[in-house]
Amino acid sequence: MVLLNSSLLSPSPGLVIWQLIVFGILVFILRKFAWKPIIDGLKEREGEIEGALRMAEETRAEMAKLKSDNDRLIAEARKERDEIIKEAKEASNRMIAEAKEGAQTQSTKILEDARATISHERDVMLAQVKKDVAGLSLEIAEKVLRKELSDKAAQQSYVDTLVADAKLN
Amino acid sequence: MFRNFSCLVFSALFFVGSVSPALASGEGHGEEEEFDIAGMIMHHIGDDHGYEITHGVKVPLPVILYSKEDGLQIFSSSKIDDGQVYNGYKSEHGHIVKVNEDGSVNESIHPLDLSITRNVATMLLSATLLVLIFTAVAKGYSTNKGKAPKGIQSLLEPIIVFLRDDVVKPAIGHNYGKYFPYLLTLFFFILINNILGLFPAGPNLTGNIAVTMVLAVITFLIVNISANKYYWKHVFMPDTPVWMYVIMIPVELVGVIMKPMSLMIRLFANITAGHIIMLSLYGLIFIFKSHLIGGAVGGFALFMSLIELLVAFVQALIFTLLTSMYIGSAVEDHH
Structure with missing residues (x-):
């Protein structure tokens, strides 16, 4: 009852007026100098965070794509390398084989040539030797004959022996 | 939970309210001023000219009054403390009224109280x-x-x-x-x-x-x-x-x-x-x-x-x- 009888429930006009003025000015000042920068700042920060998150997501997707591209490139490069190595090996093998074959034929030919030359030289030499031996023999025979024919008595005796032998036969 | 406790407090208050007069009448011989709890509470939860921080320490605040008869009146609240009359104004239970020469309240003038209470x-x-x-x-x-x-x-x-x-x-x-x-x-x-x-x-x-x-x-x-x-x-x-x-x-x-x-x-x-x-x-x-x-x-x-x-x-x-x-x-x- 004390409560209801008192001035507690009857608003005093002075306080109402002051409250209107002070609260009105407070709303105005805070709206302009506090709430606007705060709300804008919050919104901006939230936008930045959202943008950063979205960019991170995009970057991640891009990274994944790059990685798969890289993997593909590496695989391709590896394949190519293997092919090149294989080709090079084949080429070198072929070259070695060819070189070997060439060397073989060359050496064979050289040997044959040498052999042909040697046999030709021998033939020429032999012919020369034969000719020389024949000349020498003739010369010796001529000298012997000349000497033998100069002694008549000896000739006669020899012929007699030969005739004697011929009779026996 | 809050409601339960407030019920408890109020029942305690009623108990105190019914007992304290008996206590006061039993021992009190008017030597000590009886503690007026309702007055203290009402004084605190209401409004006041001046800011009483503790008993006897009161910070004065400006009183601003407007009435057609006296125009704008601005003075310190310390001038009307304890029922003093200043410029024909006095405070009655925190409410400022105009008083006549003989000290009675002038009912015809109701000043608008715009004080910094x-x-x-x-x-x-x-x-x-x-x-x-x-x-x-x-x-x-x-x-x-x-x-x-x-x-x-x-x-x-x-x-x-x-x-x-x-x-x-x-x-x-x-x-x-x-x-x-x-x-x-x-x-x-x-x-x-x-x-x-x-x-x-x-x-x-x-x-x-x-x-x-x-x-x-x-x-x-x-x-x-x-x-x-x-x-x-x-x-x-x-x-x-x-x-x-x-x-x-x-x-x-x-x-x-x-x-x-x-x-x-x-x-x-x-x-x-x-x-x-x-x-x-x-x-x-x-x-x-x-x-x-x-x-x-x-x-x-x-x-x-x-x-x-x-x-x-x-x-x-x-x-x-x-x-x-x-x-x-x-x-x-x-x-």
């Missing part, structure tokens, strides 16, 4: 504090741009974000931005004054019906000015048979008035009740003058103070939430 001084103080605090917070957004919030900014930002995302946005919808500055001011004004009231010698500003009335009237005006045609259709052409309009329209109109009325009374009653409980508890100490009671009451008063701290936040939130919901129901689109 205790509550007005508190209001100015809290408004200054709010401006200082929130301009400091706002500065944080330009100095810590692109960085994490720091200091007072990080203390208050979660509350602002909570109000925006969990109170205002769900209640009003996408068009909340127009009302958000008012709602933020409302919340922090009520909160800071609730908390200031919890300090020793703290004033009972948000438990003053004039203050809650102004807040409720502003809410009423915002709701009804921004209301769209669906809101008014709901009031004047509800979806009921036409013969029901006789009942429905008055009921809806009462509803329009009752929404701000409930806001006004809820905040006023909660905060005033809190002050009354705390002061009654402290009053018990002076009534019983016993160490035992003093200790017990001290412990319980500490507990109640914590409850009151919770109430300070809850009432600020409820006022803001309900205001948002009323605005939301007024601007809601019905597609």
